[in-house]
Amino acid sequence: MxxxxxxxxxxxxxxxxxxxxxxxxxxxxxxxxxxxxxxxxxxxxxxxxxxxxxxxxxxxxxxxxxxxxxxxxxxxxxxxxxxxxxxxxxxIESGAGTVSVGVVPDVATCPACRAEIADPAARRHRYAFTNCTDCGPRFSIVTGLPYDRPATTMAGFAMCPACRAEYEDPADRRFHAQPIACPDCGPRLWVEGAGAPAEANPIGHAAALLRAGRILAVKGLGGFHIACDATCETAVAELRARKHRPTKPLAVMADLATAHGLCTISADEDAALLHPSAPILLLPLKQGAPLASGIAPGQHHLGLMLPYTPLHHLLLAETGRPLVMTSGNRSGEPQIFRDDAARDGLAGIVDAFLMHDRPIARRLDDSVARTAAGAPRVMRRGRGLAPVPLPLPQDFAGAPPVLAMGGELKNALCLTHGSKALLSHHLGDLDEPATGDAYEIALADYTALFTHRPQVVAVDLHPDYRATRLGEAVALARGLVVERVQHHHAHVAGAMAENGWRRANGPVVGIALDGLGLGEDGTVWGAEVLVCDYRTSRRAARLSPIPLAGGDAASREPWRVLLAHLDRALGPAAVAGDPHLASLFAGKPVATLRAMVGRGLNAPSASSAGRLFDAVAALLRLAPDRLSHEGEAAMALEAVAVTEAGTPPYPFALRPEAGLTEIDPAPLWQALMQDLHAGRNRGAMAAAFHTGLADVFATVAAHTATAEGLATVAVSGGVFQNALLLEETARRLRRHGLTVLVPAQVPANDGGLAFGQAVVTAARHMG
Missing domain, CATH: 3.30.70.100 (Alpha-Beta Plaits)
Incomplete structure (x- = not known):
């Protein structure tokens, strides 16, 4: 010094x-x-x-x-x-250097820019593309690195002298703000359809259409939204009909004052809403909130976000009411982000388009989060969060660069780079052809943008996943090693790594609860207690498996799973003779399914917590015969359970079998049927199921920890997006004196799978 x-x-x-x-x-x-x-x-x-x-x-x-x-x-x-x-x-101008993974995400409009667009004397009064170095588009406009205006989709907009002066002044808050623009030189808005005049006030025209109950496509930062008046019953019903979306909740955009009139919002949730990432946050819905009944049918929570661009601020203020802002796509397809694709793909869904001429470099869905177990937890990583890098635990220094391909559903990629992991934005379900094609584009985009040269490719064990097949093809073309990582090991390892668990710390007990994932024994897993470090994993317990009659059809039709559980717990004769079940299974091919199971035809055995939720929801008449979206049954079950939180748990049986502790739900089904016959409240039954599942898995995990001499449990998997289950499980584990590792920035669902695959693979290829 x-x-x-x-x-x-x-x-x-x-x-x-x-x-x-x-x-x-x-x-x-x-x-x-x-x-x-x-x-x-x-x-x-x-x-x-x-x-x-x-x-x-x-x-x-x-x-x-x-x-x-x-x-x-x-x-x-x-x-x-x-x-x-x-x-x-x-x-001094930037010098040459190693490309960084630290690209900044798109960021919500800052207070200074909000004040500017509201100021009639300001040069950018009511300008929908106002931004500065503290806010505005970043990742959605980047086309290359280093981050400079020619390497963004603003390259075609030449700065006017006034903007150039701000851009070049180090004392100005717009110094080197690459998206800088103003009404004289920047992007412009217009409305297409519904009799829009060629030259008019596009925000005012769009707001008038929304107030009149019309449905609009709105081009935003990372793609198109479909918008309508969230207080209008007919508009919301029409949107659902046109989009073929009967029950899945719709996200709502509102200003902060309006949000407090719609939802119960804590101080921490206020901070999460106001965070520069501006996610959709799941919040408790106030009884009697002035919204259309079709916004979140049967739910006690609302997906709510604040306006995060000047365009949204202006449109919301001009409309004067909360707006539905749901993904601009056809059911099952990825969000649309190109103009021509929107005109074609959203025709027949929307009445008009609010367009602009700034190109979008890549699709970015809104991020989704909820508060659970005392902290905000990301459920979908998208606009505002990606591609912020995640630190790897300290003793991962020197790990080789890994490309991790993720899974089949809620896919995201992960690239490791030095001491960081870059988990991509949400890419979607690869079983949809359009999403699969978009996934391949995203893979090329990320690897080129971040100049990533992997030494190892990590894939799921399932050989038929599109992500697995593509990873194998990439490895073959580049002469790289393929590392196969078991699905639930990846979930648990991701929770370990996000919480800074070092390789040197050794193994933990893991609880992995999700829908389905291929196990190391070739069977389908989905409700496991594991003992694992980063390199290896061993199953210590599982939920007793049941046959999924019809294979994938059982994931879409909960009554199939219910039949299998009841047949196993009560016997087919008792099921057939129960008057409460007769109408539930009436008209369904029960005999055919039982024959399939008996012959082992297209009836794989699975220990799935996700399917258990489906089955309980079906018994309580909370699930349709055929689900319209993933998680529909589980969401309905949680929604009624929260009204009876703290209900004593339903029982499960524990027994050793073939080196595993078998978690047998037969007593659960017997208790459920008794309560059903007695006419017990559905909310109490749903709550007793949640606490029962939490209780048995916490108990088994604690016993496993004692037997193995361990003191830490990591929990993950998509079922733990259920806040009630997560809180009940974590509370019980802590009562046993255990440290609990829970994902927060990495989704617990398959959106975080690639991160877990990456750290497992990195650990296996380190000394």
Whole structure:
């Protein structure tokens, strides 16, 4: 260090410090403190040369962390002595360096820009594409790195002199804001359809259409939304009919004051709504909230987000009421993000289009989160979150770069790069052809954009997953090793890694509850207790398996799974003779299904927690004969259970079998049938099921931990998106004195699978 009177230092700041206004922040801070020197970008860090009194240099270094721009994430600051620089302070153009994975996500409009669009005297009054270094589009417009205007979809918009002056002024909040624009030089809006005039106020026209009950396609940051008046019964019903979406809840956009009138919102949830990522947040819906009844039928929660672009702020204010903002797509297909595709694909669904001429570089669905077990937890990672990198645990330094392909449903990719993992945005269900094609495009996009050169490719064990087949093809073409990772091992490993669990810490007990995943024994798993470290996994317990008559059809028709569970627990004769079940199975091919099971034809055995939820929902008449969307039955079951939280648990039986603890639900079904005959409240029955499942898996995990000499349990899998189940399970585990690792930034569902695959593979290929 220099002497107390003064000196000079080179200060390196590592983290997300590019494309976030960090250099002008350093320039303004140095000017404020009277320091000499310069600042420049260098790969994944910023290098500062600064001189001045020692106390001032100390204050400068502290302020780099404490006052960093809202989009920055400072991970490390290193200081060392240096030569005294020339007088003054300068920003130096970016030098060459290693490409960083720290690309900034799209960020909600900042307070300064919101004030500007509301100010009649401002140059950008009511301008729908206002942004600065603290907010606006980033990942949705990037076409290459380094992040600079020619490598964005703003390349075709030449800056006017006024914008150029702001862009080049280090003291201005728009210094090097690549999407900078104004009404004279930037993107423009227009309305197509519904008699829109060629030159008019497009926001006002679109708002008038919405107030009149019309349905609009709105081009946003990462794709198109379908919008309508969320308070209008006929508009919401018509949207559902046109989109063939009978029950799946619809997301609503509202300003913060309106949101508080619709939902019960805690201080932490307020902060989550106002976070720059601006996710859809699942919030408790107030009784009598002024919304159409078809927004979230049968649910006690509402998916709500605040406006996150100037366009949304203006449209919402002009309309004067909350708006449905659901994905712009046809049922089962990915969100549309190109203009011509929207005109074709949304024809017949929407009455008009609110368009703009800034191209979207890549599709980005809205992120979705909910508060559970005391923290916000990401359910879908998309706009606002991707592609923020995730740190790997400390002793993963030196891990080889891995490309992890994810699973079949809720797919996301993961690339590891040095000490970080880049988990992609939500890509969707690959069993849909259009989504599968989009997945291949995203793979090429991510690997090219981040210059990723993997040494190993990680895939799921299931050989027929499209992601597995593509991963094998990539590995073959590049001469790379393929690492196969069991589905539930990946879920648990992801929870370990996100919580910083080191390789040196050894194994944990894992609880993996989800729909279906191929097990190491070739059977279908979905409700397991594991003992695993990053490299290996061993199954210690499972839910007793039942046959899935019809294979995939059983995942779509809950009554099939119910029949299998009841036949196993009560016997076919008791099922056939029960008057409460007669109408439930009336007209269904029960004899055919039983024959299939008896002959072992298209009736794979599965230990699935997801299918258990479906079956209980079917028994309680909370599920349709055929589901219209994944999770429909489980969501309905949770919705009625939360009204009776704390109900004593239903029983399960435990027995050792073939080296495993078998978790037998037969007593559960017997208790359910007794309560059904007695006319017990459905909410109480649903709650007793939740607490029973939590109780038995926590008990088995605790016994396993004791037997193995372990003190930590990691829980994951899509079933743990159920807040009630997660909270009941975590509470019981902690009562046993166990440390509980739960995913938060990584989805517990298959959207986080690739992250787990990546860390397992990295660990297996380290010394």
């Amino acid at each position: 220099p002497n107390g009177k003064g000196g000079a230092e080179q200060i390196e700041v590592c983290g997300i410090v590019q494309g976030v206004g960090f250099r002008p922040f350093v320039y303004r801070l140095a000017a404020r403190l009277g320091l000499d020197g310069d600042v420049r970008n260098a790969g994944d860090r910023v290098i500062i040369h600064a001189s001045g009194p020692r106390a001032v240099l100390d204050a400068f270094a502290a302020a780099l962390l404490a006052e960093a721009p809202v989009l920055a994430r400072v991970e490390a600051i290193t200081r060392r002595p240096a030569a005294v620089p020339e007088p003054g302070f300068r920003i």
